[in-house]
Amino acid sequence: MKRKAVMAHGGDCVSIELIGDSFSEAQTAALEYARQNGATFIPPYDSIDVMAGQGTLADEIFTSGEGPFDRVYVAVGGGGMASAVAALLKSSWPKVKVIGVEGVDQASMKAAIELGKPVPLDYVDVFCDGTAVTQVGKLTYEFCRDLLDEIVTVTNGEVSSAIKSHWDGLRAIPEPSGAMSLAGFLKHHEAGKIEPDEKILTILCGANMDFAKFADVSRQAGINPQRDRSWRFNIPEEKGSLVGLLTGLPPGVSIMDLQYGRTMNEPQRPLLSINVPDLACAEFEKWIARNEESAEDVTGHGATRFRVIPFTPALFTSPLFVEVEFPERAGALLGFMNAISWITSVCYFNYAYTGERVGRALIGLDFENDEELSIHRDKIFGQAGKTVRAVKEVLAGEIF
Template identity: 30%
Template sequence: MKEFAQNARSAEKEMRKVFPPTPVQHNAHLSARYGAEIWLKREDLSPVRSYKIRGAFNAMRKTLADDPSRTTFVCASAGNHAQGVAYMCRHFDVKGVIFMPVTTPQQKISKTRIFGGDNIEISLTGDYFDETLKAAQSFCTEKGAHFLSPFDDTDVIEGQASVAVELLEQLPKPPDVIVLPVGGGGLSAGVFSYFKAIGGNTQLIFVEPRGGANFTAALRAGQPVALDRVDTFVDGAAVAKLGENTFDVLKTVDPTSILTVSEDRICATILEMLNIEGVVLEPAGALAIDVLQDIQQIIRGKTVVCVTSGGNFDFERLPEVKERSQRYLGLKKYFILRLPQRPGALKEFLNMLGAQDDIARFEYLKKSARNFGSVLIGIETKNADNFKDLKERMTQAGFTYRDITEDELLSEFLI
């Protein structure tokens, strides 16, 4: 393990020839909210706006040192690793073939092209990362190219460990707690290995999205297992299966130190950081901050570092983020309302709305052969408690309604 720590420090030193350290910034807003000293390790401020540049640099550097004749590198990525590889392909002046899921946000695709320039070509393949990964590996087998894993590679893990090297140099003393987002496990494995090598009392807390909790599943099964279904909203961490190499490192982690958070709540955190702090984070980049509300008792009075892993946010997604945030906070609901087909019925309903209630959506299907028509109505309000009063007024007035806000199937088709 001492060798791992030395290699990580060497990798971090070599990185300084390419890009500066990302800052560790004290956050007064979060510190006051949670009664702790909260610091953010701003990986979203790297040249490619994520920590992935570290693993890509280290793996390519070591591969080229071993085989200078290597000319082509291949990767599969939902975006951040792709940008890191593209950036390094231009730096080392080698060719890169980058496979990305078809569902990758356009912002990440465009930035990858910008970073790689003429040194790369992009292939959009598969709806999910694991399909993309298989296509990239098949290409490598066919062409004899070198595959650069986004996380399941010892050199990549070593490169990601440089996050720990930097933050320990930047803080006056080791933090009490470090919060790490988990996708494929490369960052977590690197930081975990580094602290295991150097010792100390820093506690590591791992957080993954509820719709992609592959670390939790792997520890429960005793080996990496593929999730049956992955929610791709947190695209930077939407990986169906933890890496074999990363699991080998992380298999001794205490399961109680792994937490999962809902995708909708992450949206509220993204908006909070954007509106209050002016910090742009992608969903995976907000994971470590979002989970603070679940560990308030653990971190109170302590020094905490949250790794904000990425800031590649496509602002075309902002309406969706706002929608999911409002629904999570209880500030927006959708109802199917049975409206009597008589004059004045709609006016009667509208008069029930409070001063803070606003109609965000209204679709009325009138069928002349029936006494009632169905209305899909979306309502926004300033206070979640207002919906309790509205429901009581609708019930007392004899209106029949159904709250479909949390009905996943109906929401998918109607909202």
């Protein structure tokens, strides 16, 4: 979508060459091209002139006559738009609070302010690709440090819920980065940080939504971290035990997901994801307390997030489970598999295409013994930043 827009505006005067799998890689290549060819590099955010252009958005807000506002929420990527918005609005409305919003795994400005200088992040999530910046600029850091009143971080699920809110209220579908400001406001509102008489502005900027991403956004928007929980329950392997568990749930509790596969283990351990409305919370807590010996909260665990396929752990010798994140393009994961194929065997593999720019797979690797696992651990995790974007361990206790 972005490439088509660039070509539409530039026509025959523009050529596009895609290099790298991240903004940082592309910027490095662009700087090198400019050096070799005597061309001018136009920074995407760390430039007074670029920031001034982004600041025209704030000028439109001021001249609209809708202000003044008490709070303004603005997404932060490299920090250009946030800097310009804060500078212009605070010069017009000195008492306004400007709150920057970053993704939990994209918080490069928050890290810079905490450490006193721009620093590169080791890992940057790209769900909100328009704000996926490894390191903020020197100029934008100084502006945001001095002008932002606060930075709030939001999860991908909270951003997805904000996209849904935009659709429900405005029939608008922003890209994830465009919905971050509303996600930040909603987080503060739910935490009781917004006064009843405060006038709020959230900046919606960005409509480059890929159609393939809708399914993942829709799924995450349906997750309420305050009400949706996942549990494993111990039940005997006998007729009616699973039905008895389900029918014993308190009234009002909805089953969102159920994962169960018969294994050689005893007792059996089905996994239920359930939604507990506010009116049913008290009764559900009592029910869980009565069943605490057979229930385990596994919300957010690997088995819940990846819908782990039933298997028999007794067949594994020394397993290591890892979550591998890689660019969603042909051959991207193959490099990782080739790099480790000589030291381990694959005993589990779970992957589903979600429409994101990155793919994620849960992979079980089995070693001949614990000593072999210890020897080769660094080789496995050392693939992060080389053949794949990230390799994170998933504890075996979260899976079986």
